[in-house]
Amino acid sequence: MLNISRWTPKGGSYRTIQRFFNSDIPWGTLFWIFFRSHLLDPESEYFFAADETVKSKSGKNTYGLSRFFSSLYGKTIPGVSFLGVSLVSVKKQRAYPMFIEQIVPDDTSSESTTSAPKQQVCDNTELKRPRGRPKGSKNRNKDDVVLTGILKQLQTIVMSILQQIQDLIPIRYLVLDGYFGHNNALQMTK
Template sequence: MFNILSLLQCLLPQINATTMRQLNQIILAMLAMSGRVTMLGISRWAGIGGSYRTMLRFFHTVIPWATLFWLFFRKHLFRANEVYLLAGDEVVVSKSGKQTYGLDRFFSSLVSKPILGLSFFTLSLVSVEQRHSFPIRIEQVIKSDVEKSSLSSTPEINKKEKRKRGRPKGSKNKNKTEVILTSELLRIK
């Protein structure tokens, strides 16, 4: 288990020693504990120096996770002769309650319907030869008020007269290079 902690030494240029010590305690506690992972559970399994207050301090610390993921990948996982693809995926985790930040209804492909939960968008480097995914950036998806209002309103079915075949008279050519990005595409950008 202590071999895992030695792998994290490459992250020291980006985070200070106190944060690294807290991260080490959290990792050891999470590997030892079973069941639900909560801050209270982590503090109970962390032992000396891993109080609940320490967990609060760690989780309120701003950490450059994308940089840390990249440093770890470059140091321990990158192979110069391999081909890597950049892939993005959105993951929905079901969650009940009312107080969780970002809780909303998101479409889950496993259930094939929108469910109450949290959504995370992940950018990963995928090794073609190893067929492994290495996450580089993970971000929680928070719906804006515009997205919520546009999804909640039911589309009205307009009964239009059937159009004649062909191009309508007086219609102009449209510039197809001007693309309006959806909220999902803007998030990826």
């Protein structure tokens, strides 16, 4: 923050910069007002794009610090994770960020993989199930799903953006990456 205050004109003291970063700013509303007043093209078609990003972080006291999978490293790394939702203009081929929120993992839902030792079975013939569908199994309704924490978070973000946009821009699509490529995410978008 000291470097920011060095490069600001008169009135941008170090204390002023501290007050700015300490204040609670509704960034989602600010992004939308800026987009609506300066960047909105009424003739263009828009869609939502959402993705999770991971920033590596060392230390132990950072809020939301956990282990997240990073595709750049190809493994889980200690860091913080953010979920970003953007409006993408088809005509201009540009993305405009609308909402960015930190993902704080649930400690209750995470399962410890190191606590349960793997048991090796010597005789596979006793545990082998017969081929085909088990007798008496019922069809399950694929619409009745339980949303995970990140899907609930994404759903609330998208709904809040849609509430701000109202009917100004018709949004028909929500584009997600492969991490969200499952039935639960599909049911969340409905």
